[in-house]
Amino acid sequence: MAKESKAQRVERIKKEKDGLDVLQDIYLYAITGENVDPEDIDRLKWYGLYTQNRNLQNEDDPTLYFMLRVKLVAGQLSLGQLKVIAHISEKYARGTADFTTRQDLQFHYIRIVDLPEIFRLLDSVKLHTIFAAGDVPRNVVSCPINGIDHNEIADVRDLVEKINEELKGNRAFSNLPRKFKIGVNGCSKNCIHHEMQDLSFNAVKQKNGRVHFAVSVGGGLASNRRIADHIGYVSPSQVIPLTKAVIKIYRDNGNRENRRKARLGHIIEEWGIEKFRETLQDSLSFKIKEPNEIEYTHSRYREHFGINKSKQKDKSFIGCALNSGHIGIDGLNKLIKLFEKYKADNLKATVTQNIIITDVPAKNAEAMAKELEDVGISPFPSNFKARIQACTGLNFCKFAISETKGVAKELVDYLEESFPDFEERVAISVNGCPNSCAHPHISDIGLIGTKVKKDGKPVVGFEMFVAGFLHGKDSQYAKKTGIKFAVEDTKQSIKNLILEYQSSNFETFRDYLLSKAS
Known part of the structure; x- marks a missing residue:
């Protein structure tokens, strides 16, 4: 009997038990202490879990440790959520915590026995790990200064939340050929990097003042290294149905025999963009407006650092550079202390592993920025730290x-x-x-x-x-x-x-x- 390929194994595992159904097993493993079934290891990704390297693990420590990824919808963390994240970091993750390029947050050294309590803590502040990894739609990325930027084209916060909510734990999309990445942009600087998303929507203001979205498909890196194709425009109300239609095409036509050729961009390369667009159009009840590519900001200028005046009255937002997303318990505690001292309540992660504190009282902004710099969270980063x-x-x-x-x-x-x-x-x-x-x-x-x-x-x-x-x-x-x-x-x-x-x-x-x- 021929040995299973990697793709065959993954497809069999998903067919035998949906990744969403591994949650009950997580609780069972936590209670009984039984070894995790190797095939459940793959399914744990559907709840943001990856086994981690033993590189820093003591040779006499047999514990199976995990990395746990937490989805931050729109990249947002409130002060209350920050405190829970810090608690999890300190008590269950050996002080680890890192922001990611999809506006998520990751812990290390997570034990299966601790997951029920970690999940409870996350749920208590409306955070979760569902579809943070696995062959599913991942966190929808968007501009971190939506709604507060004077120069934005459109405030897309509600749309981002609706898409995430529509896709969260949706069994229609819990078994894709591989991951699927979406971006929604209302920012004048195009800071979500739409060119490398599987599906993205860039807000464009029409002459009559209404907003529509330029749709791009098939971007990617690694084995799917290609720039996304612009295929036309849709209205805000058409974004969600189009999103579902694109994911269905990907689900039903993606390569399930070779995981290195299993992304949406590979379908487009095989079919050609015209066939893809026609197939998509046939599945919709509305017409995609004809493509007309717009001008985009060069990636070197897609930044939001420093103290900036907010659209919120008497508020400022402060864009800060971390160092490759690393924050850790020390950085989290320093942030919490400064939030409380200067009366800030929210931050948002960026797609470049940095953060923006979104609601600083304007009268406190300069003092807070100085103290942030003092603790290594840089509102005015060097030309090397910024990116x-x-x-x-x-x-x-x-x-x-x-x-x-x-x-x-x-x-x-x-x-x-x-x-x-x-x-x-x-x-x-x-x-x-x-x-x-x-x-x-x-x-x-x-x-x-x-x-x-x-x-x-x-x-x-x-x-x-x-x-x-x-x-x-x-x-x-x-x-x-x-x-x-x-x-x-x-x-x-x-x-x-x-x-x-x-x-x-x-x-x-x-x-x-x-x-x-x-």
């Missing part, structure tokens, strides 16, 4: 080859010290493997974990990609350089790159990086 991203990395991810979060922090500190007056934003992405979780292919400098040779011996290191960016149909994925180096040489390698640029005749760092592309 640093890193995936989970070797310490916790079983796919990773290289460590990432610590590398990213040390790299930023080193570059800030080495080049205090560097005047150009540099987007850097540190990835433990080729899966592109931290978006290396849309960064100025993308580092991807690999094995390299040093002194004739294979060691853990990175391969460098350069000059990636997003700008609508003119977007460009990062190019290979052929440059590889050991992890311990990362700081010096990037420093050498910048020094070489500074001594060159290139006018911009991006122009220089393009010259390095092979």
Whole structure:
């Protein structure tokens, strides 16, 4: 009998028991202490759980630890929710907590025995982990300053909440070929990176003042590296039915035999965009308006840092850089203390692993910003810290080859010290493997974990990609350089790159990086 392929195994597991039905098993495992069935391990993803690497685990510790991802609808956390997140981090996750590129939050060292209480705590503040992972529609990303930005095209908060609610635990969509990512944008800066979403909606204001949405489909990274295609326009009331129709096409036609070719973009590549659009149109009761691509903001300008005047009376919002999403219990406690001191109540995560405090009393904004900077949460970040991203990395991810979060922090500190007056934003992405979780292919400098040779011996290191960016149909994925180096040489390698640029005749760092592309 032939051995099952990975795709065959996953499809069989999903067919035999829906991922949503593993919840009762979670509670059973927690009560009885029985070992988790290896096939339930896959289903646990439907509730945001992944087994983690044993890299930091004591050899004599047999515990099966998990990473747990919590969905933050619209990326939002209130002060009350922050306090519960901090409690979970401290009591159940060894002080870990990281923001992700889908405006979620992740813990590590989670034990199955603690999940019933963790789920209860999350539910007590209206948070959950349903469809935070697995072959399902993931968290819908949106601009973190919806409703408070004077320059926004449209406030899409209600629409984002409705889509998330429609899809949450929806059994019609609990068995997709792979994950499905949606973005809804009302921001004038296009900050959700619609070009790499499976399905996205960009608000456009018509001459009569009404808003409609430009629809794009089939974007992706890693094995599905393609820029999304613009297919036309829909009205706000048509967004949800179109979303369901696209997901159904994906569910029924996606490749279930090869998981590396199982995303929506692969269908579009096989069919062609015209056939896809016709198939979609045939399933709808309304007509998609003809495509007419709009102008988008270049990804280097998609930022919301600093103190900004809010549309809310007497309020400001403060955009802050973390370092590759890491916050931890120390950062959470500092945030809570500053929230209480300065009378703020809410933050929102961004798709670049940063945060925005959305409702600071204007009279307190400058004082709060100063104290945030003092604790390493930077409203006015350096050109290296502003756009640093890193995936989970070797310490916790079983796919990773290289460590990432610590590398990213040390790299930023080193570059800030080495080049205090560097005047150009540099987007850097540190990835433990080729899966592109931290978006290396849309960064100025993308580092991807690999094995390299040093002194004739294979060691853990990175391969460098350069000059990636997003700008609508003119977007460009990062190019290979052929440059590889050991992890311990990362700081010096990037420093050498910048020094070489500074001594060159290139006018911009991006122009220089393009010259390095092979």
